[in-house]
Amino acid sequence: MDSSTFETDEPLTPAGRLFLRPxxxxxxxxVIGVRDSIDVDSVKSQIAGSVMVQHPRFSSLLVRDRNGVEYWRRTSIEVDRHVIVVAEPVLDDGASDEKAVNEYLADLAINSSMDADKPLWEIHLLLAHKCAIFRIHHALGDGISxxxxFLTCCRRADDPNALPTIVLDSRPARKTRRWRWAEEIPKMLLAVWFNFLFVAEFILRALWVSDRKSPISGGDGVELWPRKMATAKFAVEDMKAVKKAVANVTMNDVLFSVIGAGLSRYLEHRQPKGLKEGLQLTGVAMVNLREQRGLQELTQMMKGNRGFGWGNKLGILLLPVNYEKKTLDPLQCVVxxxxxxxxxKRSFEAHFSYGVGKLIMSYLGPKVACILNYRIVCNTSFTISNVIGPRExxxxxxxxxxxIRSTSTSLPHTITMHMVSYAGRAExxxxxxxxxxxxxxxLAECLENALLEMKTAATIFQTK
Structure with a gap:
C-alpha cells in the first residue's frame, strides 16, 4: 500500500497497541438490561444517529503498515454489520435471564477475535432476555471514556431532557494552612519510601516474584481455559453504612475490604485445612488517572483538552489481601x-505504572511491554475494576x-471482577x-455475605 496513505491515518496510542497484542x-x-422488549429497527436507527458512530475511534478501521505498526483509518459505518441479533433464548432449560446472559458472556470471554474489516465494536441484542451487550475493543478507550x-445517549427516567449524573466518592476539602516542616517532611519521606517499595515490587513481579499457590491461582495460558460467570449484587446504602461507621474511609476502601473478606470465606470453604493464616493474594486493580473523574464531557474528551483526553489512561495498583479466618472483626478488616x-495513594503507584508503561511502549515496543504486563498478571491472583455509573x-x-454490568475477555487470572454502580445498586x-x-x-455469595456482616457490625457499632 502507498506510504502516503498512512500519512493521513492516525497512529494508535501506546496503550491501544498493548491491548491489541495476542x-x-x-x-x-x-451489558445493558432494559424493561421493555427491544425493537431492533429502532435500535439500529438510534445507533446510526448517535454520537458513537461520529466518534473517530468508532468509525475507523485498524490497519497496519509494512512494518506492522497500527493505525486508525476513517471509514463509513454499516450499522447492520455491527448489530448481531440473537432472537432465541441462550439456554433451553428455562434458566433465568441472569444465568443465560452470564453464560453468553462467559463464551464471549474466551473469544477475543473481532473482524478487522470493520471498526472494532459490536452490539449483540439478546431479544429473549431484553438486553444488549456492547462489545468494544479496549484499544478504542477505557471504561470511563x-x-x-454511553451516557450521552441516555436520559434520566424522571426528566427525559436531562443527562444522567454521577456522584463521586466524597473527599474532604483541602484546607489552606501554613507549611509546617515538622509535619510535612516526615510525610514526604514516607511518600519517597512507599514509592521505592512499589518500584521494587513492580520490577520483581514483572520478573519472577509471584503469589504462593492457592486454590484460586492462575498462570500462563489460563486465559484460554473455559469460563463461567456469576453476578454479585450489593446495595450502595449498605456500603455507605459501613463507610459511615469507620472514620475517613472511602467506598473503594469498603469495596476492597469486602473482596478480602469474601475471598477468605471462599478459600476457607475450598480448603479448610492446609492454608496458612495470613497467606497473601495480590490483586491487580485498574485505576482511572483522569483529573476529572466520573462523567466526562464528551466534547472535551474528543478535543483532547488537558485532563479530558479520550483513550486509555489507566494505571495499576498491586493490592494485597490476606487469608484470614472468621475471627477478625469485620470493621477491623475495613480499618x-x-x-x-x-x-x-501516597506512593503514586498508579501514576508510576502508567508512566513507565508508556515509556516502555514508546521506546521498547509493544512486545516488551506485553511480556512485562503478562508476567505481572501471571504472578498475581485476581483482577478488580470499579466504574461509577449514574445515581438515578x-x-x-x-x-x-x-x-448495567461490565466484564471483559479473559486474562491469565482465574478470577476477574468488574463492578458498576447504578441507581443505588452495585453489581x-x-x-x-x-x-x-x-x-x-x-464466591459471589461469599462477597455479598461479607458486606452484610460488615453492615451488621456497623449498625451495632453506631447504636452503642
Missing amino acids: EINQIIHC LMSM RTKKMLDRK EITIGGNPITY MQILVAKDIIPDPEF
Whole structure:
C-alpha cells in the first residue's frame, strides 16, 4: 500500500497497541438490561444517529503498515454489520435471564477475535432476555471514556431532557494552612519510601516474584481455559453504612475490604485445612488517572483538552489481601484495608505504572511491554475494576434501563471482577476459569455475605 496513505491515518496510542497484542487482547463487554422488549429497527436507527458512530475511534478501521505498526483509518459505518441479533433464548432449560446472559458472556470471554474489516465494536441484542451487550475493543478507550459516551445517549427516567449524573466518592476539602516542616517532611519521606517499595515490587513481579499457590491461582495460558460467570449484587446504602461507621474511609476502601473478606470465606470453604493464616493474594486493580473523574464531557474528551483526553489512561495498583479466618472483626478488616490503600495513594503507584508503561511502549515496543504486563498478571491472583455509573434510573431510546454490568475477555487470572454502580445498586461480574473455580455463584455469595456482616457490625457499632 502507498506510504502516503498512512500519512493521513492516525497512529494508535501506546496503550491501544498493548491491548491489541495476542497475549493481552482485551475486549470490554458492557451489558445493558432494559424493561421493555427491544425493537431492533429502532435500535439500529438510534445507533446510526448517535454520537458513537461520529466518534473517530468508532468509525475507523485498524490497519497496519509494512512494518506492522497500527493505525486508525476513517471509514463509513454499516450499522447492520455491527448489530448481531440473537432472537432465541441462550439456554433451553428455562434458566433465568441472569444465568443465560452470564453464560453468553462467559463464551464471549474466551473469544477475543473481532473482524478487522470493520471498526472494532459490536452490539449483540439478546431479544429473549431484553438486553444488549456492547462489545468494544479496549484499544478504542477505557471504561470511563466508554461509560461517558454511553451516557450521552441516555436520559434520566424522571426528566427525559436531562443527562444522567454521577456522584463521586466524597473527599474532604483541602484546607489552606501554613507549611509546617515538622509535619510535612516526615510525610514526604514516607511518600519517597512507599514509592521505592512499589518500584521494587513492580520490577520483581514483572520478573519472577509471584503469589504462593492457592486454590484460586492462575498462570500462563489460563486465559484460554473455559469460563463461567456469576453476578454479585450489593446495595450502595449498605456500603455507605459501613463507610459511615469507620472514620475517613472511602467506598473503594469498603469495596476492597469486602473482596478480602469474601475471598477468605471462599478459600476457607475450598480448603479448610492446609492454608496458612495470613497467606497473601495480590490483586491487580485498574485505576482511572483522569483529573476529572466520573462523567466526562464528551466534547472535551474528543478535543483532547488537558485532563479530558479520550483513550486509555489507566494505571495499576498491586493490592494485597490476606487469608484470614472468621475471627477478625469485620470493621477491623475495613480499618486495615484503609491503612494499606492510604499507603498506596501516597506512593503514586498508579501514576508510576502508567508512566513507565508508556515509556516502555514508546521506546521498547509493544512486545516488551506485553511480556512485562503478562508476567505481572501471571504472578498475581485476581483482577478488580470499579466504574461509577449514574445515581438515578435512566432510559435509552425511551426504554428504562434495569441494570448495567461490565466484564471483559479473559486474562491469565482465574478470577476477574468488574463492578458498576447504578441507581443505588452495585453489581459485580465475576468471571472465573471454571476448571479451577467451578462454583462462582458461591464466591459471589461469599462477597455479598461479607458486606452484610460488615453492615451488621456497623449498625451495632453506631447504636452503642
